[in-house]
Amino acid sequence: MSKFCTSCGRESGDEAAFCEGCGHPFPSSAQAPASAGSVPSDLPPSKRFTAQLMAGEHKHILLDLVLTDDSAGTAAVATKTSMMHEKYDVKDSEGRLMGRVERKMHFNEDSFPIADGSDNVLWVVQSKGGGKGRRPAIWIEDSAGNSQADLQYDGLASFNLVKFDGTPVLRAEISAGGGIRDELSSLSTRKYAISLFDQTIQPWQLAALFAAIEAGMNR
Numbered sequence: 345m346s347k348f349c350t351s352c353g354r355e356s357g358d359e360a361a362f363c364e365g366c367g368h369p370f371p372s373s374a375q376a377p378a379s380a381g382s383v384p385s386d387l388p389p390s391k392r393f394t395a396q397l398m399a400g401e402h403k404h405i406l407l408d409l410v411l412t413d414d415s416a417g418t419a420a421v422a423t424k425t426s427m428m429h430e431k432y433d434v435k436d437s438e439g440r441l442m443g444r445v446e447r448k449m450h451f452n453e454d455s456f457p458i459a460d461g462s463d464n465v466l467w468v469v470q471s472k473g474g475g476k477g478r479r480p481a482i483w484i485e486d487s488a489g490n491s492q493a494d495l496q497y498d499g500l501a502s503f504n505l506v507k508f509d510g511t512p513v514l515r516a517e518i519s520a521g522g523g524i525r526d527e528l529s530s531l532s533t534r535k536y537a538i539s540l541f542d543q544t545i546q547p548w549q550l551a552a553l554f555a556a557i558e559a560g561m562n563r
Contacts, residue, residue, distance in 0.1 A: 356370070395551070419550075422445065452473065453470065458549070469560055480561065482561065538550070
């Protein structure tokens, strides 16, 4: 028997815990997703946001991730605190420190713990594999290491985050205008239009997730 990776499509043995091609984790039979990770097109989001890289305090270098709501107001900001390391302070719309993200490097795998203001870890974004034209496998774990959600690439500039029971968390796609110049600008600044389906996720948590996912994609 064999099974196929939902991230890269490679075939692996039925007992494999990780894809033999990209390292993406296979869900256990108890966690098997109800679908391949697609989000129904008619499913209404609970909220809409835009995430975009901006210069912030570091002039001319796009390091900070700014999250705005559908009224164009700033909802949260993930500010990179080090030019040399992937460390972020995440603040809410009033500038209050709500949490932190920090990259932990391992062999062929990076982890990005997301902690609240009291340094309690809420989630860990895991990024494994990638390189040589392949995108890394990315998934979300809780603080105990249990897989919670899987990032499913949808084309070159969109992705879905889906729980292992098939429940959609969010969809993100490059937000571009009507011309090639707008599209290139959106790609260079990672300007994503986000449809959030999970109502329990707060704006600062969404900004932290995106900062970690963006760093994980470019490991």
